[in-house]
Amino acid sequence: GDSVTQMEGPVTLSEEACLTINCTYTATGYPSLFWYVQYPGEGLQLLLKATKADDKGSNKGFEATYRKETTSFHLEKGSVQVSDSAVYFCALSDHYGGATNKLIFGTGTLLAVQP
Amino acid sequence: KAGVTQTPRYLIKTRGQQVTLSCSPISGHRSVSWYQQTPGQGLQFLFEYFSETQRNKGNFPGRFSGRQFSNSRSEMNVSTLELGDSALYLCASSSQGAMDGYTFGSGTRLTVV
Numbered sequence: 001g002d003s004v005t006q007m008e009g010p011v012t013l014s015e016e017a018c019l020t021i022n023c024t025y026t027a028t029g030y031p032s033l034f035w036y037v038q039y040p041g042e043g044l045q046l047l048l049k050a051t052k053a054d055d056k057g058s059n060k061g062f063e064a065t066y067r068k069e070t071t072s073f074h075l076e077k078g079s080v081q082v083s084d085s086a087v088y089f090c091a092l093s094d095h096y097g098g099a100t101n102k103l104i105f106g107t108g109t110l111l112a113v114q115p
Numbered sequence: 116k117a118g119v120t121q122t123p124r125y126l127i128k129t130r131g132q133q134v135t136l137s138c139s140p141i142s143g144h145r146s147v148s149w150y151q152q153t154p155g156q157g158l159q160f161l162f163e164y165f166s167e168t169q170r171n172k173g174n175f176p177g178r179f180s181g182r183q184f185s186n187s188r189s190e191m192n193v194s195t196l197e198l199g200d201s202a203l204y205l206c207a208s209s210s211q212g213a214m215d216g217y218t219f220g221s222g223t224r225l226t227v228v
Contacts, residue, residue: 032213042221043205043207043219043220044205044207044217045219046216049216051214093212093213093214095214100213101148101165101170101212101214102148102160102163102173103150103158103160103217104160105157105158108157108158
């Protein structure tokens with residue numbers, strides 16, 4: 001079945017450092033890919049998405065490119081801020097049968113940014 | 116524009132009881148999904164409704180059920196609560212479904228004692 005694997009955390013960075021959180025996926029069809037972010041005590045917020053190969057999603061300085069050849073969707077940011085501290089989830093939604101209209105999530109990566 | 120509203124925010128129930136959680140989606144959104152979040156299992160899909168019809172269901176026992184009303188509001192019910200049902204239950208809505216990207220509510224924290 002479909003699955004998402006993301007790098008283990010926590011990731012601890014200093015302010016203004018570069019961020020990469022790795023995400024790879026396994027899918028039967030041609031999924032859409034997402035990054036969601038969860039701040040403490042809150043629900044998830046959609047950060048960015050990409051719906052087909054080579055698409056780049058971007059928002060708030062974060063970027064991720066849908067790489068079909070490597071089945072990857074790594075999250076990147078050039079300069080992190082303390083306010084970026086949160087848990088980041090990679091997710092997919094596939095287009096076939098029983099996989100439609102549901103999100104399959106990775107385990108989440110905790111990012112802690114120190115001033 | 117109001118977000119996704121979940122009530123109540125916190126619940127404490129005794130093993131064996133039943134519980135109903137409520138979700139009001141963003142106005143105009145017809146797809147509503149429910150997810151369970153636990154430290155051990157992460158985020159797991161429960162079910163998705165669109166225009167009052169369940170379109171997909173996750174691998175949860177029959178004690179977990181849901182429904183959607185004509186105004187798109189949704190409820191989920193858990194009967195015969197078990198300790199392992201303690202979790203954060205998240206509701207999410209979108210215009211058409213998962214492909215649009217969901218807007219999540221803040222969740223209902225259920226504790227079963």
